[in-house]
Amino acid sequence: MNIEEIWQAALSELEVEVSRANFNTWLRNTKALNKEDGLFFIAVPDSFTKEWLENKYYDKVLVILKNLSRDIHGIKYEIKTDVFKLNNISSAHINRSTPLSVQLNFNSNSNNIIRAGLNSKYLFENFIVGPFNQLAHAAATAVVKNPGRHFNPLFIYGTVGIGKTHLIQAIGNEILKNSPEKKVKYITSDRFLDNLITSIKTGSVDMFKENYYKTDVLIIDDVQFFTGKEKMQEIFFHTFNYLYQNNKQIILSSDRSPAVIDNIPNRLKSRFEGGMIADINMPDFETKMAILEKKLEYKKYNLNKKIIIRVAEKVGTIRELEGVLNTIISYLELNGLIQQSQVDEIISKLSISSKKITTFDKILKIITDSYNIKEDLLLKAIRIKEVVHPRQVLIYLLRNELDYSFSSIGKKLGGKDHSTIMYACKKIEEKYRDSMDFKRELDIIKDKIYY
Incomplete structure (x- = not known):
């Protein structure tokens, strides 16, 4: 094998052995340079990648390379920014090309998405998977393959801003993509309540219930707000039973597990707990790096890695990551460059979690x-x-x-x-x-x- 084939084979093994987030962040953007005197030379785009690979993955990579070529006894990482065809910008500058817009190739199915109440940008393709959400993602993909049969209901919970809405809407979008004839309905709990109140006022409660009984996939966001609303709980209980008995898929999200949602009857709580419960935690550093880089790729921006690392270190939730990143991009569009102190100021203003860091x-x-x-x-x-x-x-x-x-x-x-x-x-x-x-x-x- 030549050096390129050796490195591609090594990357194939590493992709299996390390998390997807780590592979995409630190290993994917590398190239084989040379093999000389027992050393295997690898090109990396910047000093942060070089330092990370030397400190975290040196032994693992070396073992794999030795198995592929017995004459390799060491690794040397070299920074070669020109190899990667990246704009050679300073830590404060930014370049932009035409934004990349994700289009769902559903043809007439786009009308189904609108009727379902779904947002077409929430897809599995742009959902970053890491240790913090792996179980929830696996359950979601299982539901897509066989809705109404596996994990029914699917109950996903976790704090605000960590991707619950993205994931549950991605399920709806993917089901419609695979089966356009399916009737999918996404609704938040407060909108569900508003619609119920309107139906009571207009004497059309039966029509309200019938609307939900016709769905093949019902997705309700933030069910913790069902607490203390007895009429709403009663209507939903009967809706749940009808859909479940007819093998229709039910997907729910909440900011807490069913066991600690107060002021809902046990019969409803037991329905919540009757299928698959999956929690989403706060993303780890590596996953936050991958999320930021994915969003930059989507926006067609090239931002210095030092800034990306700073944001990943200081910001907690995915929602805050996006808010901070958008503000940094807007600042750069207006001013052309940004200092470390200005990045920290943006983080301080926009990120609640940055003010509350503990271990x-x-x-x-x-x-x-x-x-x-x-x-x-x-x-x-x-x-x-x-x-x-x-x-x-x-x-x-x-x-x-x-x-x-x-x-x-x-x-x-x-x-x-x-x-x-x-x-x-x-x-x-x-x-x-x-x-x-x-x-x-x-x-x-x-x-x-x-x-």
Whole structure:
């Protein structure tokens, strides 16, 4: 094999072994340069990629290369910006060409998308998959292949701005693409309520229900707002039963799991929990890098990697990433260049999460200090009376401040099961709501976390 064939073979193996986000961010944009004196020379576009590959993937890449060619004993990464045909801009400059617009080639099906209430830009093709949303994405693709048969209902939950709406609408768009005859309906819970109120006022509740009974795929966003609305809950309960019994697909999203949605009847909660429940966490750094680069590719912009890394480090949710990126692009269009301090100022103004950055270790330290308890007692699966309350507070903070999944928290705390973690969260929520003393206690702890 020549050097190009060796490197392509290595990349094929690496694409399987590392996450898609990491591969697209750090490995895809590399080229083989030379092989000399046992060294394999690889071209990279910038110093950040060079440093990352040397620190994170040197051993892994070397093992693969050695298996492909026994005379390779080392790797040398060289920055070759000219090789990649990128505009050689400074860290502050930006170039733009004609924007790339994604068109759905559905032909007459575009009318179906409009009638369904879907946004045609929400596609699987532009949905970035990483460890934080892998389960939800896998469940969504399974639903597309066999709607009404697998994972019914599909319940996706997670904090605001992390891609829930994108994913559930992508399901609807893909089903319509594959089966244009299907009746798909996407609606938010508040719009569902508005329509219900209108039907009550006009005496057309039966027509309202019939409209939903005719759907093959019903997608409802933000079902946490069903809480306390008894008539709405009753109508939806009967709609759910009818669709489910007729093998119609139901897809729901919420900012919390069904178990901790308050003020909805158990019969409805059990319906929410009856299929597949998948959570989406906050994206990790590598996935945020991939998201930013994908959005830049879509907008046909070439932005210096130093700025992209800064945004990925400081900004939390996908929605905030997009807002910060759009503002940076607008600033550059007006001014031509941007300084690091100006990037930080944009992040500070637009990103809520940038103002609230903490870690597992910091939260753990503050809990142990606040309750004068040893760290190992909190992290082991042991039942001691004086440990119960501090551990529940720790669980609550990991869930609400770091957006850890229930399973991730369980692993951190000695393998505790899903139901134990959910119970702890609910217990602390109740105490926070019902006890002023505990509210002050928890607020003080939160202040320490972000001090």
